[in-house]
Amino acid sequence: MRSCILLCLDKSLYNQVLFLSMADFREVFAKAKHIAIITGAGVSAESGVPTFRGAGGYWRKWQAQELATPEAFARNPSRVWEFYHYRRELMMSKHPNPAHTAIAECEARLSKQGRSVVVITQNIDELHRKAGTRHLLEIHGSLFKTRCTSCGTVTANHKSPICPALDGKGAPDPDAEDSQIPVEDLPRCEECNGLLRPHVVWFGETLDSDILTEVEKELEICDLCLVVGTSSIVYPAAMFAPQVSARGVAVAEFNMQSTPATDRFRFHFSGPCGTTLPPALARHETEIIS
Numbered sequence: 001m002r003s004c005i006l007l008c009l010d011k012s013l014y015n016q017v018l019f020l021s022m023a024d025f026r027e028v029f030a031k032a033k034h035i036a037i038i039t040g041a042g043v044s045a046e047s048g049v050p051t052f053r054g055a056g057g058y059w060r061k062w063q064a065q066e067l068a069t070p071e072a073f074a075r076n077p078s079r080v081w082e083f084y085h086y087r088r089e090l091m092m093s094k095h096p097n098p099a100h101t102a103i104a105e106c107e108a109r110l111s112k113q114g115r116s117v118v119v120i121t122q123n124i125d126e127l128h129r130k131a132g133t134r135h136l137l138e139i140h141g142s143l144f145k146t147r148c149t150s151c152g153t154v155t156a157n158h159k160s161p162i163c164p165a166l167d168g169k170g171a172p173d174p175d176a177e178d179s180q181i182p183v184e185d186l187p188r189c190e191e192c193n194g195l196l197r198p199h200v201v202w203f204g205e206t207l208d209s210d211i212l213t214e215v216e217k218e219l220e221i222c223d224l225c226l227v228v229g230t231s232s233i234v235y236p237a238a239m240f241a242p243q244v245s246a247r248g249v250a251v252a253e254f255n256m257q258s259t260p261a262t263d264r265f266r267f268h269f270s271g272p273c274g275t276t277l278p279p280a281l282a283r284h285e286t287e288i289i290s
Contacts, residue, residue, distance in 0.1 A: 022269065022279070022280065024267070025250075025252055025267050025269075025280060026280070026284060028224055028250045029224060029280065029281070029284060030284040030286050030287070031223075032115070032223050032224035033114075033115050033116070033223055034115070034116050034118075034218075034221050034222045034223050034224075035106075035110070035115070035116065035117045035118070035222060035223075035224045035225070035226065036117075036118050036120060036218050036219055036222035036224070036225045036226070036244070037103055037117065037118070037119045037120065037225075037226045037228060038120045038121075038122075038225065038226065038227050038228065038230060038237065038240055038241055039103075039119060039120070039121045039122065039123060039128070039228045039229055039230065040121075040122045040123065040228070040229050040230025040231060040234070040237070041122070041123060041229065041230070041231075042228070042229025042230060042231075042255060042256060042273060043097075043099050043100065043121075043123065043127075043228055043229035043273050044094075044123050044125050044127055044229075045229070046097045046099060046229075046272055046273060046274045047094045047095060047096065047097045047100070047127055048094055049090075049091065049094055049125055049127070050090075058172075058174070059083050059086065059172050060172060060173065060174055060176055061174050062083075064083075065203055067079070067080050067083045068080075068200070068202045068203055069202050069203050069204055070202055070204060070205065071204075073197055073202075076178070077183055077186055077195065077197075078178065078179060078180055078181040078182075078183070078186065079178050080197075081162075081166060081181070081186050081187065082166065082169050082170040082178070082179055082181075083170065084143065084198045085161060085162060085166040085169060085170040086169075086170030086171070086172055087143055088143050088144065088160070088162065089160060089161070089170065091125050091126070091127075091143055091144075092158075092160060094125070094127065095127075095130070096127045096128075096130050096131035097127075097273075097274045098274040098275075098277070098278050099228065099229070099254075099273035099274045099277045099278070100127050100128055100130070100131035100133075101131050101132075101278075102277045102278040102280075102281045102282075103117070103119060103128065103131065103133060103228075103277070103281065104128070104131040104132035104133045105132075105281075106281040107119075107132075107133055107134065107135060108132065108134075109283065109287075113287065113288065116135065117135060118135045118136075118137065118218045118222075119133050119135065119136050119137070120137045120139060120215055120218065120219075120237075120240065121136065121137070121138055121139065121140075122139060122140050122230065122234060122237050123138075123140070124138065124140050124141055124142050124143045124200050125143060126138075126142055126143065126144055137211055137214055137215055137218070138211075139201070139207055139208075139211055139212070139215065139237060140200055140201045140207070141198070141199045141200035141201050141208075142156075142199060142200065143198065143200065144156060144157060144158050145157060145198075145199035146162075146187060146189075146196040146197065146198060146199055147196065147197055147198075147199040148189035148191065148192060148194045148195070148196055148197075149194055149195045149196070149197055150189065150192050150194025150195070151189060151191055151192045151194055153189060153191050153192075154199050155190070157187075162187050163185070163186065163187045163188070164185075165179075165181045165182075165185035165186065166181070166186075166187075169181070183195060207236065212236075215240065219240055219243065219244055222244060222249060223249060223250075224249065224250055224252075225240075225241050225244040225245070225249060225250070225251045225252070226251075226252050226253075226254065226280075227241045227251060227252070227253045227254070227255070227261070227265070228253075228254045228255070228273050228277060229254065229255060229256075229273045230255070230259070231255075231259055232259040232260055232261040232262075233259070233260060238260075238261065241253075241261060241264075241265065242261050242264045245264045245265055245266070246264075250266045250267065251264070251265040251266055251267070252265065252266065252267035252268075252269065252280070253265045253267065253268045253269070254269045254271075254273050254276050254277055254280070255268075255269075255270065255273070256270065256271065256272065257270065258270070
């Protein structure tokens, strides 16, 4: 009779029955030497960062997908810079949440034990860096870096505003008009005076091959992988954790809901990352702290 009931259960519900508990995860965590943590927009959303994905993800009358492209920048660099100026200024008012802090504290603690933690993030907001994470691979770039369209120089830039012409610009209201800033007044390279662009990976662009090589190396040696606050639908990042799982390594998913990749993982913890992650990464009773 019990087997008949299980057969009638919804597949997703049945899979949830198979997931192991937090106690089981903690046992795996206590033994792991190389931990890879893959993070997405869900982590930053708990700090009040807009995701700009799906319904309501608009800036003025455009979605991010319409502005975050090389073609959009070529057509109207002023509009694109207004959008990114708005995002930069917004991010300067945001702070790491308990999930960011738990990851950074875990990295610092485990490094003293000869263990490693690497954070592979799709986020461009630098909140992991603000929290204190040191081993960080930003596969989509950073809002606070620029790249020259002429000489290719990449520079960290936390100026507010990034240039005088953008001061007070970038209002997200649907009725706001484009400022139509002359291209010569937009952010310029200190090396060659070329036009700067945000150093982020736009739609239609490929990820940095050097960073991808680093990611591949970390995923090959990790003996525990966490997937935190990501929808697992943006490629190539969506395949990172399933590839780790395919070689028999435990993967734990921390997310508000299940994702297309959930069935491939050993653990799934539903709920806000800022609530579920801190107890998962807290010091284990078997840890020796020098």
